Amino acid sequence: MTIDDVLASAEAITSWQEDLYKDLHRHPELSMQEQRTRTVIANKLAEFGYDVHEVGGGLVGVLANGPGKTVLFRADFDALPVKENTGLDYASTDTGTTIDGETTPVMHACGHDMHTAAALGAASLMANHRDAWSGTYIALFQPGEEIAAGAKAMVDDNLGGVIPKPDVALGQHVLGDLVSGHVGTAAGPVLSTAASLRITVFGKGSHGSMPHLGIDPVLLASNIVVRLQSIVAREIAPSDFGVVTVGSLHAGNSANVIPAEATLQVNVRAYDEDIRDHIIEAITRIVDSECEGMRAPQQPRIEVFDTYPLTDNDQAVYETVTKGLVRGLGEGRVETLNPQTASEDFSIIPDALGAPYCYWGFGAFTADQDVLPNHNPGFAPALQPTLTTGTQAAVAAALAFLGH
Amino acid sequence: MTIDDVLASAEAITSWQEDLYKDLHRHPELSMQEQRTRTVIANKLAEFGYDVHEVGGGLVGVLANGPGKTVLFRADFDALPVKENTGLDYASTDTGTTIDGETTPVMHACGHDMHTAAALGAASLMANHRDAWSGTYIALFQPGEEIAAGAKAMVDDNLGGVIPKPDVALGQHVLGDLVSGHVGTAAGPVLSTAASLRITVFGKGSHGSMPHLGIDPVLLASNIVVRLQSIVAREIAPSDFGVVTVGSLHAGNSANVIPAEATLQVNVRAYDEDIRDHIIEAITRIVDSECEGMRAPQQPRIEVFDTYPLTDNDQAVYETVTKGLVRGLGEGRVETLNPQTASEDFSIIPDALGAPYCYWGFGAFTADQDVLPNHNPGFAPALQPTLTTGTQAAVAAALAFLGH
Amino acid sequence: MTIDDVLASAEAITSWQEDLYKDLHRHPELSMQEQRTRTVIANKLAEFGYDVHEVGGGLVGVLANGPGKTVLFRADFDALPVKENTGLDYASTDTGTTIDGETTPVMHACGHDMHTAAALGAASLMANHRDAWSGTYIALFQPGEEIAAGAKAMVDDNLGGVIPKPDVALGQHVLGDLVSGHVGTAAGPVLSTAASLRITVFGKGSHGSMPHLGIDPVLLASNIVVRLQSIVAREIAPSDFGVVTVGSLHAGNSANVIPAEATLQVNVRAYDEDIRDHIIEAITRIVDSECEGMRAPQQPRIEVFDTYPLTDNDQAVYETVTKGLVRGLGEGRVETLNPQTASEDFSIIPDALGAPYCYWGFGAFTADQDVLPNHNPGFAPALQPTLTTGTQAAVAAALAFLGH
Amino acid sequence: MTIDDVLASAEAITSWQEDLYKDLHRHPELSMQEQRTRTVIANKLAEFGYDVHEVGGGLVGVLANGPGKTVLFRADFDALPVKENTGLDYASTDTGTTIDGETTPVMHACGHDMHTAAALGAASLMANHRDAWSGTYIALFQPGEEIAAGAKAMVDDNLGGVIPKPDVALGQHVLGDLVSGHVGTAAGPVLSTAASLRITVFGKGSHGSMPHLGIDPVLLASNIVVRLQSIVAREIAPSDFGVVTVGSLHAGNSANVIPAEATLQVNVRAYDEDIRDHIIEAITRIVDSECEGMRAPQQPRIEVFDTYPLTDNDQAVYETVTKGLVRGLGEGRVETLNPQTASEDFSIIPDALGAPYCYWGFGAFTADQDVLPNHNPGFAPALQPTLTTGTQAAVAAALAFLGH
Helix, strand or coil: CCHHHHHHHHHHHHHHHHHHHHHHHHCCCECCCCHHHHHHHHHHHHHHCCEEEEECCEEEEEEEECCCCEEEEEEECCEECCCCCCCCCCCCCCCCEEECCEEECCECCCCHHHHHHHHHHHHHHHHHCHHHECEEEEEEEECCHHHCCHHHHHHHCCHHHHCCCCCEEEEEEEEEEEECCCEEECCEEEECEEEEEEEEEECECEECCCHHHCECHHHHHHHHHHHHHHHHHHHCCCCCCEEEEEEEEEECCCCCEECCEEEEEEEEEECCHHHHHHHHHHHHHHHHHHHHHCCCCCCCEEEEEEEECCEEECHHHHHHHHHHHHHHHCHHHEEECCCCCCCCCCCHHHHHHCCCEEEEEEEEECCCCCCCCCCCCCCCCCCCCHHHHHHHHHHHHHHHHHEC | CCHHHHHHHHHHHHHHHHHHHHHHHHCCCECCCCHHHHHHHHHHHHHHCCEEEEECCEEEEEEEECCCCEEEEEEECCEECCCCCCCCCCCCCCCCEEECCEEECCECCCCHHHHHHHHHHHHHHHHHCHHHECEEEEEEEECCHHHCCHHHHHHHCCHHHHCCCCCEEEEEEEEEEEECCCEEECCEEEECEEEEEEEEEECECEECCCHHHCECHHHHHHHHHHHHHHHHHHHCCCCCCEEEEEEEEEECCCCCEECCEEEEEEEEEECCHHHHHHHHHHHHHHHHHHHHHCCCCCCCEEEEEEEECCEEECHHHHHHHHHHHHHHHCHHHEEECCCCCCCCCCCHHHHHHCCCEEEEEEEEECCCCCCCCCCCCCCCCCCCCHHHHHHHHHHHHHHHHHEC | CCHHHHHHHHHHHHHHHHHHHHHHHHCCCECCCCHHHHHHHHHHHHHHCCEEEEECCEEEEEEEECCCCEEEEEEECCEECCCCCCCCCCCCCCCCEEECCEEECCECCCCHHHHHHHHHHHHHHHHHCHHHECEEEEEEEECCHHHCCHHHHHHHCCHHHHCCCCCEEEEEEEEEEEECCCEEECCEEEECEEEEEEEEEECECEECCCHHHCECHHHHHHHHHHHHHHHHHHHCCCCCCEEEEEEEEEECCCCCEECCEEEEEEEEEECCHHHHHHHHHHHHHHHHHHHHHCCCCCCCEEEEEEEECCEEECHHHHHHHHHHHHHHHCHHHEEECCCCCCCCCCCHHHHHHCCCEEEEEEEEECCCCCCCCCCCCCCCCCCCCHHHHHHHHHHHHHHHHHEC | CCHHHHHHHHHHHHHHHHHHHHHHHHCCCECCCCHHHHHHHHHHHHHHCCEEEEECCEEEEEEEECCCCEEEEEEECCEECCCCCCCCCCCCCCCCEEECCEEECCECCCCHHHHHHHHHHHHHHHHHCHHHECEEEEEEEECCHHHCCHHHHHHHCCHHHHCCCCCEEEEEEEEEEEECCCEEECCEEEECEEEEEEEEEECECEECCCHHHCECHHHHHHHHHHHHHHHHHHHCCCCCCEEEEEEEEEECCCCCEECCEEEEEEEEEECCHHHHHHHHHHHHHHHHHHHHHCCCCCCCEEEEEEEECCEEECHHHHHHHHHHHHHHHCHHHEEECCCCCCCCCCCHHHHHHCCCEEEEEEEEECCCCCCCCCCCCCCCCCCCCHHHHHHHHHHHHHHHHHEC
């Protein structure tokens, strides 16, 4: 059986695969709380004949198929605290999940449901066509990517002791940057390094009509948000990549009460660890000085979390993967990926296991669709050819190392 | 029995009155959701022999005691969405009440529990000493003052048809401006006019690392908060009273997701309807222009709510009340009240009933305590002499109209 | 000769008085640089028969006229660094005067030319009608009011040794608040206390295209201006009077050069010395913290200047002046003056001489004119009845103390 | 005579060349006002035997030396409105030059004096060693580079009709990015595209104490500066190059006068015309919306000026130049130039003449010096080896096309 035959057989699994995708989309789960999703995946892997292990809240399915290389293919499966606004008939049915003591709607706004459905499809194809390859295929499903927790949790839970050491690791993400049906990759850095900060600033509560008796933390937090813009605008070199996003700001519950504190969540991106560190230092400096200028009665509380490494594709793995993708999908569908603004904790796994890696993107929207960024409440990738492309890309890349 | 004897008998009720105050403080209820509190009050009024009616979520107890004037004394009993931080052993036990779909802690941070306990004490004294006065005493307990809803709800629910027409209406508030044991009032305007605005501004959601694909509503809302400061600083005459407080700002749930919208709650105060209207116009103008400057894809949603009238004491009623307070408490404890920044919906009731009115303050903190503003999470009035003073002031003022 | 006759004779001097006013308006001089203006005044006073002395850059004309009280009437005569935009045919011809090393246009935008013309008119009437009064009349002309320098300069230059000790001191200002032809005064505080700050903040110069190699003082200064708005909006009680105006901001000369520093001039007003001091402390705190937040390489330079006292009319002098104005102008033209936002160094003179004082306003615009604030580039009072009213008011007030 | 001999002869001219450099540095002239500088250059070129023409405020010296290619080498010679702070004994003696009606100090803060001295040195070497090459060498000296006016002025003044058509054009800039003694260049885009905006916003003048009667243009301008930061921070992709610098902000002359207008000068940089246009559109949008939010009585005035093209080195010319530099200076002193943030109007000349071009940088500071950005008031390149390197680089690059 040729690689082309294996890829062509992806058509045969479309029916259950689309149902599974819609089911996952309808039932999103927040990071590190993905019980239902994990059960769905585990059942499928077992059905395909994989040797399944739960590790650190994730799953690994190992398919040993004779002598040869060991390839690890990773997908992630958590969702986001976003209120879905896609109008899909399989939209999220979540009516409120608790995170950090607050109730929030949940949505697969980053496409991890697509990653999971494609990876299960690939796992199925690899299992169905063992005559086309030899070696070991590891289907790894990771929780908690959105909070930089899942890859670390799996590594910390003895992932290295549970699976054979991989020769290469592979991973992919559905992206608006590419047209659905296309894939893209590059050697070197392709995803940014990132960190988040949780900041609480303190004022002094008062009656809404008595500002002079309080210290206004809503104004303090707003001053900080406005001032943070100057880090990217003035402190970072124009040719350097840097992002400072305040994704969340919460203060007060009532119009006529000046609250006593405000909380901000800030996300930082860079393509250089020094620049990331400079940005974090600048945020801290600005928060401190704004608190001083407002006579804040208490030091701000600043906590750094969700630290992501740079995703930096290995040259040799990249070359083999690209050859595989070109052979599998045709040259016209394989592009060079521009460095992405986003980050991934994927590389924590191969780095821990000592394996070189390659990460690629696959297109989310057809040419006639509006492109929405990942995390947007309306993010709804075209079901096809997206899903089949993700499936075939995973198989084509794996067979580049394992195929006869 | 002299008026002095009646007031002196306040000592005799201290025990149950303090217990009741602590019970109310421990069990605060949000505006227009005050079932438990209403039951506590209704039981007490019935126990004292009042003819009790539930009206618009509030209560009126009528005590007809022969010929003479009809005096209405009003207290309010709702609490606030504030997380208590007093350290009191009778602090709020509320662990989360739902308002507008969001869960919030609740606290008696404005002293309405003190108002209620004092008013029930006064109702008790009036009932116990009917020989000292003649006429009709109406003890009115109002819900929902904090959202400008309760007075209107009672009027709309046929308050005028349920009670005899009062000749005068009286009310009081516990205030940090006065020392505990003292009262203060004035003729003319003593409380501001107010309104609140609920503002939703719209951006475009995006991945936290892709600001250029979104429109950032957190920055937009922060720009608005910062810009609003210039209304009081630059648009209102320095000699005119004006307040613009953003009491609440909520946007996003996650560091790495740019949300699609942000909501602000804004409180406005003035001592002149024209200035209040100018401020509301200015807020609207600034919100609109900031949305334009950010390319907001949708018009902002701006809703005005919780509109409070000016509280403007009648000269003649003020004079009689002041005489009563001086006779009851002694001249040294009766002060001139400075115009307060706060607002009240109290005057909606006498205005609807066609009765002139007088409103006064009574002190919250002893001289050796730190004064905290109402609505502060640490707002905890000295139990005594505050409670007894509030009780005696109500009785002394009522007897100025009804006493022999 | 009656007081009415004296006042009526103001019509006879209109011709030279209007010419003199236009001449002064055409030739404005910056504070403490008023040579030409001083010569014009000195010549007139000498012509009227006054005993003239130059003191501290100003002038005093003493007219001893028998036994009786001594009344000092003060006028100021400096102009402002404003580019005139009145369209008057007697508009400023100044093409650039140097102040602090910078060249600036100059304009009588505060009406001191009107004060001087009216005061010379009054001096003329007092001299022409000595039979109508007895005592001593001192016509004092003060330089440098706009920079709070002139009154102090005269006091420091031995004013007290040059003139007889006055029993009362009087002064007036042309105001848009009153209709031309009317005057207004009040007992107690009528003008605010004030101070100004000159602030230089330091960044680090760079090429406009290399913000990361510099520290941007234009952004730093702008952040400060925006942040200062919160002092009046949040730190001062809504019922307290406070103003923070940044009247001047200068930084850089070129679009493509990031300059090394920026300078701001800030004006502060209050009706209470403690509030003024709080505002100055708050400005300093905000400037310091913003400099820190921007990594300013050097401490900001902050200099307080032009400090004005409160103008606080004496009750008894106010009552006599008011009687005089009512008798002279008619009751319908004498109003109660609302506390003004502006400040004056006038009171430094009576305070130094130990004399009680009264200050009043006279109207600038007729009912059919648009009212422009003092200091506006278009500020052009109606020539009449403004000028004659100012003349008559001065005489009527003086004669209330000196008239038979 | 070998190329090495020609370059080595640079030592012989050091004495007059250093004197000339110091003389130019001491006598900087603003863009398009460079009479003295032009005379100095013209005299030197004539002395060397060039055929000299004044064109559009600049100069061309043509040296025809037999058959062969025609090489144009361009230097610029204008200075900046910056107050020098180098402490050099040959610092600027300029005490104030008038630009746009304002007086400003002037300084060679961008190193054009170094360009001119090096280019004259190169012109001298080319003239002294005609036996080492054949063809035509054109030494072009351009005025007004800092305001994007000089290249255009020369082209518009018939430059093409005055000189023979060049086969290639060359130019260089002294840069802090490179160590003194080194040069750097690259194929493709090396300097950004740029534009500047002159913005006047209108408020309403008032007395400093009467903000409510005015509209504050100082606050309006400051709001704009703060808001502009979000263009680079939020609207431009993090991987795209963009700069928005407000280099100059002027408003008011006095602390106690609210002025009627404020002016800003803004500089924009990008590496893509579409991004530059987006930034200019965003600036316009933000200025408009801030004016609306402040009730500005008049539309802002926005003028785009000083538009610079992208500097985009030709691949073939780059390769020949690099070979020449490596042969002349040694491989260790020739680096790859990173794309610079700065811009140049240089390319207007070769584009108008139809000649391909290459532009390079030469180092400004020795390794033990602090690197200051161009345009900084302290910008003082090491006299040597900077000057000799610039001289040799020009000759080495020219001889790569003209040498035997």
